[in-house]
Structures are given as C-alpha cells and as structure tokens.
Amino acid sequence: MSTDSITNSLTWPWAIAIVLGAAMIAGLVVWLVSRRARSQQAGSSLPTIWVANSEYIRDLPAFKSQVRRYRLLQGLGAAFLTLALTATGFLVAKPVQITVKDPRLANRDIVLCLDVSGSMIGYDRALVDVFGQLAESFAGERIALSVFNSTSRLVFPLTDDYALVREQLEEAYVALDPGVLNNNPELIDNYLYFTAGANADLGDAGSSLIGDGLANCTLQFEDSAAGGAGDGDGAGSGAGSGDGAGPEAEERSRSIIFATDNDLRGTPVYSLKEAAKLATDRDISLIGLYGAGGGDLSTEQEYRKVFTEAGGMYFYSDDPAMVDSIVADIQSRQAVLHDAAPIITRTNTVGPWFAILVIGLLGFFVVQRRLGE
Numbered sequence: 001m002s003t004d005s006i007t008n009s010l011t012w013p014w015a016i017a018i019v020l021g022a023a024m025i026a027g028l029v030v031w032l033v034s035r036r037a038r039s040q041q042a043g044s045s046l047p048t049i050w051v052a053n054s055e056y057i058r059d060l061p062a063f064k065s066q067v068r069r070y071r072l073l074q075g076l077g078a079a080f081l082t083l084a085l086t087a088t089g090f091l092v093a094k095p096v097q098i099t100v101k102d103p104r105l106a107n108r109d110i111v112l113c114l115d116v117s118g119s120m121i122g123y124d125r126a127l128v129d130v131f132g133q134l135a136e137s138f139a140g141e142r143i144a145l146s147v148f149n150s151t152s153r154l155v156f157p158l159t160d161d162y163a164l165v166r167e168q169l170e171e172a173y174v175a176l177d178p179g180v181l182n183n184n185p186e187l188i189d190n191y192l193y194f195t196a197g198a199n200a201d202l203g204d205a206g207s208s209l210i211g212d213g214l215a216n217c218t219l220q221f222e223d224s225a226a227g228g229a230g231d232g233d234g235a236g237s238g239a240g241s242g243d244g245a246g247p248e249a250e251e252r253s254r255s256i257i258f259a260t261d262n263d264l265r266g267t268p269v270y271s272l273k274e275a276a277k278l279a280t281d282r283d284i285s286l287i288g289l290y291g292a293g294g295g296d297l298s299t300e301q302e303y304r305k306v307f308t309e310a311g312g313m314y315f316y317s318d319d320p321a322m323v324d325s326i327v328a329d330i331q332s333r334q335a336v337l338h339d340a341a342p343i344i345t346r347t348n349t350v351g352p353w354f355a356i357l358v359i360g361l362l363g364f365f366v367v368q369r370r371l372g373e
Helices: 014-042 055-059 061-092 118-137 162-175 178-182 185-194 210-218 272-281 297-309 322-332 353-371
Strands: 003-010 095-102 108-115 142-148 152-159 253-260 284-290 313-316 343-348
Touching: 014 061, 055 061, 061 353, 108 118, 108 210, 108 322, 118 162, 118 178, 118 253, 118 322, 142 162, 142 210, 152 162, 152 210, 162 185, 178 185, 210 253, 210 272, 253 322, 272 284, 272 297, 284 297, 284 322, 297 313, 313 322
Parallel strands: 108 142, 108 253, 253 284, 284 313
Antiparallel strands: 003 095, 095 343, 142 152
16 A cells, blocks of 8 residues: 655754744843943933923823833734744744655556447446546555457556546546437547547447457556557557566456446457456456446346356446445455555745744834834
C-alpha cells in the first residue's frame, strides 16, 4: 500500500525564543534609558512651570476620552508589535513541510476490460460505475482499462495514479451514454472519440469479438509479449505500462475483470474459451461481469461456464454483492510488499507567518501614526 505522511515542523525551533528574548532585552534597555532620561530631566536646574486651577481638567469627559483612546492605542501597538515579533521568530526558525513517501506497492495488478459494442451500450455506464467503486476500494494496486469491440483500445496502462484512473473512468461514463442508440449526433461523437481504435473497420471480421478482447487484456501485463495477438485481430494494443518484465513482474498477482454480454457478431482469432486458457496459462485470475439483460440464455451460460471452469468468479452486473466480493477476492491474494526505504522530502514553507508579520508591522505603524496625531 502506498502511503504518504505529511507533517509541518521547524528547522530551528529555538530561534523563536532567541528572537522574543532579544526583543524583550531591547525593550528593557529602551525603558531603562527613557527612565534615566526622565530622572535626569527631573533633577536638572530647569524650572518647573505650574499652571493654577488646572486640576479640573482631569475630570473633563473629553480629557478622559483622550486618555482612554491613548491607552487603547498603546495596547494595540504592543499587541501588533508582539504579533510581528512572534511571526519573525517563526520565520527565522525556518518552517518546513516534511513528506514521508512510502514507495511500497501492493503486489497486485488488475486490468479492467469492457465491451463497448452496440449491444452493451445500455449497460456500460453501470459497469463503469462498478469499475469506479472497485478503484475506490483499492490502495496500491495497479489498474489498467481496455475497451474492445471489433478490436481493442488501451485507455490507460497499469498505473497506481488513482487520480488518472478516476478521470478516465469519468470520461468513459460520459462517452458511454445510452442516448447514442437514439442517434444523438453529439453523443455519437463522444462515443466514437472515446472508442476510437476499438471500432476499427476489419472487413469481414465483424464486431463484438469477445475472445480477442479478453486475449488483448491478457497481454496488458508486464511479462506479456510487447506486440499483441495479431495484426488488427482485437489483441494488438501492446503490453502494460512499459515498466519492463522480469522476476519482479512474475511475483505480481494478476487479475482481469471482464465485462461483456458475450454477444459475438463476427469471426475472432481467439474464441472465448481459448482466450480464457491463454489467461490461466499465464496465471491470471478471471472475474466475469455479465451485462444483465444483454445477449440470450445460451450465450450467458457459455460465458458463465468458461469463466467458472477457468477457476474464475462470475457476476451479473446488477448484483449488489459484486463489488465487495471482488475486492475481497483480489485482496485475499498474496500481496508482497517490496522492501524500499521511505523517501523523505523537506520543503521550505512560510505558511501564514509572512502574512502575519506584514499585518503586525502595518498595524504597529498605523497605531504609532495615530498616537502622534
């Protein structure tokens, strides 16, 4: 599982005490100097001038108001100065954001494989929604998405970038609008753009080539051949994310979640049974999702039989227990965590402290100006 830990810290936290201590010492020195100056002035030979009958001034409302205003401004000035000094202390302490990235990944790969032929348009959105729920339930697993009809298109290769996965599934949901069946030009354009490459004109090959779609998905794992199952036969999109194959790739648990109505409308290179054997020979587990309502009873039974005989799981697309069952099955498979040292990144940040410093200084100078009026 890939986890990131983000914390905020100070490089030199003791710098705050030094700044505030220095400010207090400076304030004390200023107070002592001003006090000494007043004492010297009091002891000087300059005559003191007394004004007769001025005692009543202290009782005047206007005088009391001015005294309260003066003391309020003095308090505000002290508060703004303290705020500025505190912010200065935190800035000198050099705040940093520490990110600890755990590069260990759950050792599982899942290829999502979706039939986007005309007979499936009415069910594809529900299946894309299922794929989205599955993706939200995974953490660390790598996911790929392939769509197929007369041939196949790899929407995105194996990746643990879940933001990308969500984005692409959202695009798929928008593109696979059942309104396409009503010949809405805008919806048709969206559908054709998203499925470009999966609806290639292959002459007599036909469409909805189920076996070739499954064979192509089998070739999306890293230890598969880089080419594909053939030229334009529905299984030629390439292999995986390009991370390279090797001993590490052989250790990964691999699953295909395959969604179709098994409504074959052409002559594929691989039959569904042959494609399932290709997957099991490569130690790939199969999970079949049937577009409930599509196809007929015989095609549904054939689909079920092929997947269950291959040791796989089988669900109707509207089965409420499907997502939890699939997640439990995939996560029950051995997940080897690669040993890897955490990656620690330190980023200098100022946080709110620079803004607080500016506010404190501006407030202090504004108050001082008002005191001088």
